[in-house]
Amino acid sequence: EVSDVPAVPEWLPGHLDADGVESLYPPQAAAVEAGVTEGESLVASIPTASGKTLIATLAMLSAVKRGGKALYIVPLRALASEKKAEFEQFEQYGVDVGVSTGNYDSDGEWLAKKDIIVATSEKVDSLVRNGAPWLAQLDCVVADEVHLVDDPTRGPTLEVTLAKLRSRNPGLQIVALSATIGNAGELADWLDAELVDSSWRPIDLRKGVHFGQALHFDDGTQEQLSVQGNEKPTAAIVRDTLRDTVEDGETVEEGGSTLVFVNSRRNAEAAARRLANVVSPELDGDELAALADVADEIRDVSDTETSDDLADAVEKGAAFHHAGLSPDHRELVEAAFRDRLVKCVCATPTLAAGVNTPSRRVVVRDWRRYSGDAGGMQPLSVLEVHQMMGRAGRPGMDPYGEALLLASSHDELDELFERYVWADPDPVESKLAAEPAMRTHLLATVASGFADSRETLLSFLDGTLYAAQTDEQGRLERVVDDMLAYLERNDFIERSRDGDTERLTATNLGHTVSRLYLDPMSAATIIDGIADADDPSALGLYHLVSRTPDMYQLYLRSGEREQYTQVAYDHETELLGTQPSEFEESRFEDWLAALKTAKLLDDWASETDEDRITDRYGVGPGDIRGKVDTAEWLLGAAESLAGERGFGNVQAIREAKKRVQYGVRQELIDLADVRNVGRKRARRLYEAGIESRDQLRNADKSVVLAALRGRERTAETVLEHAGHPNPEMTDVTPDPDAEPVVA
Template sequence: MTVELEWMNVDNLPLPSDVIEILKNRGIIKLNPPQTEAVKKGLLEGKRLLLTSPTGSGKTLIAELGIISFLFKHGGKALYVTPLRALTNEKYLTFKDWEKLGFKVAMTSGDYDTDDAWLKNYDIIVTTYEKLDSLWRHRPSWLNEAQYFVLDELHYINDPERGPVVESVAIRAKRRNLLALSATISNYTVIAKWLNAEPVATNWRPVPLIEGVMYPDKKGYTILFKDNTLKKVYGDDPVIAYTLDSLSRNGQVLVFRNSRKTAELTARKIASYMNFIPLDEKALSDIVNEIDQIEEGGSEEKESLKELISKGVAYHHAGLSKQLRDIIEEGFRQRKIKVIVATPTLAAGVNLPARTVIVGDIYRFNRRIAGFQEEISVMEYKQMSGRAGRPGFDEMGEAIIVVRDKKNIDKIFKKYILSSTEPLESKLGNERAFYTFLLGILSAEGNLSEKELANFAYESLLPKSLVDIYFDRAIQWLSEHSFIREEEGKLILTDFGKRVADLYINPFTADIIRKGLENHRSSCDIAYLHLLAFTPDGPLVSVSKNEEEELMGLIDDLDCDLLIEEPYEEDEYSLYLNALKIALIMKDWIEEVDEDTILGKYNIGSGDLRNFVETMDWLTYSAYQLSRELKLEEHADKLRILNARVKDGIREELLELVQISGIGRKRARLLYNNGIRGLGDIVMNVDKVKSLLGPKLGEKIAQEAARLLNRFY
């Protein structure tokens, strides 16, 4: 289904003049074809719609118009839901525009054990799928006022990790007013029917896209484009050759590689050729200085990036700290940085268009399959190629797939350029996802009969035959493991089951924690950290062959017994060692080992460390809460302290100091080593605190310490 290229004048929209004024202040005089078609299909009347169109086609504005028109007519609250925190922040900043009309805008993500009661005062709430799923489990009264839901990036249903949560949220959201947004999907009619929505599908893009496949040919490389035209470039490396060609035409380039190491290596190679490209050296110097000012990030990665950025190039992957990624993204948006070499996570995370997108690898590594390699999905390619073309700068965007062998051209063309994306299918078809889904429904909806609970499962995208199989297994397992019980024909969460649902942890995670704690007396920090890292919710880290041997040797030398027995299965043993490496990283973290030392010792990035800390903070908190629920006080005391230490990366003696906002592990240690060891010491030695931290910060810290002391006494 393709819409006609009709552009609607915003003056003709049945909206208050204040709304029209905000649009015009953004430079929006007309709605583009997808936006026009959405309005014609009833967007402003609150009709349920599924809109599928390419990246950059203006789906966010469609959501804004849908939300604002609904709130003007019906009041209440509207929720805009995204799969990624980076997108949540981006959309929040966009929606802030509407505060000019009196609508209060808020953003929430993370912190799953809360009902966010403060949100009762807000009209437009931007959040993530996981956070909304968690909020429903806590049943805050304000959430009953939310009658309009925008589900962004709905194609994440196909993501093995996030898909089950996206689908779970959609099942509940489709019972209210709904607008779903997605990149182009092949079975949009099926999904629209599932959502009870009218489909609006278009392939329109603000900047036309040309796609091609690049292959080695004699002394250089030939690009065969979709329209059968050819182009030749020369050089020793195809990615570098086409990058330099695009830069010579005043383009910006996004290169996607399948690993961090390859991305970094490619960025360095490209940088060595940038002497021939005109650059704004003053602007790049400003970015380098900005990197010097931030606290986040390891010294090595900062120095590496500074050297590259001075040449107009950067790499980007999840191993970098958020502050570093933000600086790189902003430098690229402002056209100061000319080339970013990234792993595919960037394609979905932020709005970052470029003249040229080069997909350097159609394979990615997957430890779960033989040979470790699998082809990327068509959807992933579309996400990457969708970044090609900068509105207002480029007449055309170009997406190039690099192949190493001319024989593969036809196959690659058919799969990625000439084919539709994969159909959206349920990812609830495994025990871990399905059992979590049922637990979440019972937590959100309250007591249900088996039939009522099964009806929620039948509303999923899973075939009915699979639901029947998984449902019976789930009820039996959840009952046998004391998550639910039956009473007067209703399925009821036990106190333990409700606490697990509220903590937003997987029931298999909770079961492992319970068994580990109940079967052992209180233990050492490393044993608790290893137990939690071994659960399905634990973080994953790369473990090299050399590290495997070291870790296996280390197990016998530990000062205390681990809470998980050594498994016999090879896959399980790999996870066991993964968990041990995570535990060792976190042990160094809470012993205040310098961050640079941790990054170098374990070969991880600052972004990895931050991710491990956040996940283990959540898991140590959850284990503490479960130990209280299970009346395991000996474990609870240790886990409470461990959680506080993991959060800030400190030894126990600094716990009182880090209560103060603005004092982290480094400042707390500085104060402690100089005799300032608690809140009272700060209040009694204000001049000394000022001399250590500076007059302005010292005064602020002293005031906060006094406030906390008054609260305690």
């Protein structure tokens, strides 16, 4: 019973009851038994959708009740806002919730007053680096999706962050939530935590493989599937799921929705287009009308091709979902799917990583994914496939969930059963020893004062999962020595003797790099590029930051090598740093890919329309946003580094940053800096003769109104933000044909 749980606030049982939680699920009860509400550390390794969040909630609220403070670490920004919204339901009881996703170079002082703080692991890491004092007051830290320590790019940050928080504060409670993994016990040993390792699920999950005309399930049963013409299995499954199951003239089971996982964005979009035609004949008039409304909302978000394609599919009851969608699009799709309006969502695996969108059936259509590093198509991990499968079945709504893989031959049927259906979950393994991770984290550890010698550094690293998992002590030392040598060579750290011991200190530059949250290699590349550039062009700077390991570059498609080699010749004098020779195949290719990325940024900063850019570079609107955000951050870092080194090009770097930030040409920077103006409105104002913030503040209101196409509310807000003494429009008659007049 919830009311028997010790040490939680009195109001909690009533609140949960009203929310449909009458009793604890078995893994939750086991967590309470293990002392999670009494400050015990815990590793909970349980299946997707089995109530991990409530375990964390119980721990955090009991810490808050004791007068303490809790931190909830999420792996993705998108999840930070979702979790914050979830915990805000406790604000009515006086629990203050804050979310920290913003800049990487502040100490987030305002968070000191919050009871529960939600942040990404990168953000927490940067808070540690910037010495946020309130971190010392934490009582409870939740690490969501802790199995991601296995992830080569983000895992090391989570791992090191947990080690740092624990080394500052040895009594700290850690609640680590994990999907089912093979070595949860090892994680519990690492974190000195109790363990709840369970495969219990609130709703039955039947796993199976489609082959021929039948679904083969893990319980040995088979179901026939009716297939129309030569349609693909996914189409037949989606239709089958939609239709009510009728026995002897009675509906024994209502129709449900299907979530289809595919391996690329393009495949997600193509599948949604095809499956929309399967879904639409099954819809009634009310559903079609409601879907048309959703489609309109989607089109209103932006006038891009992605927006149109998505709306076209949604109109017919299907949708796609991938990281290239804008947050607004994503939210609309998720809501329409939860409301059972959209019957089929085709998604890339990002959706499996925590976003709560259960459905009756899950189809894992592609179990291989292209991997450039490993060369060719590689099978997905068991953990990933199990997480996707775990999205099947909505407790309280569906009788059970079904998750299906697709086989094209008898051999493949056997293989898929072996590889995924029967398979035990994979163990997770630390990726800390990988170079970029080591480089970054060693510098941060020295700069933030966690270690001041090779010995203390090694003993700090002893608190990481990597050390807990490796028997090969020599390997850790070797990696550390290599990286220290690199950091010293690039002037990020210094060694000095202090009696018998050798001291490690970060140089001023090293401190700046760590505080800016840069990969030291990015910093070295940037410094090398701007050192001798007196008047760098925006394109040159965009190219430089695109070459750093902190920028995720665009791919160079076949045939583009020539095109961008030409671009490189045309802009030869603008490009910064050393250019690799054309004979160094892969380095030259990377350099060109960075140039393509830079051209995208330059187009954006030259006011090219969003849909022109998506066309030209084969990306989604979400990708433009991602590149722009990263470039803005890296150029801000470049600005600081130039200042630090006393270079004379700080102003040029700042302007290139502002241009990419607002997506405007030089002359609009001042106007676009006014809140609520943005690139399009700034251009219209400029064309109406209003060229600066000052001129806007003193402008004739009818001119502003005409420039903003007669939108009174917009004009008022814009004038207000520019500091206009009297922004109200009540006394103004719009005259769209008015000659531009500047006040």
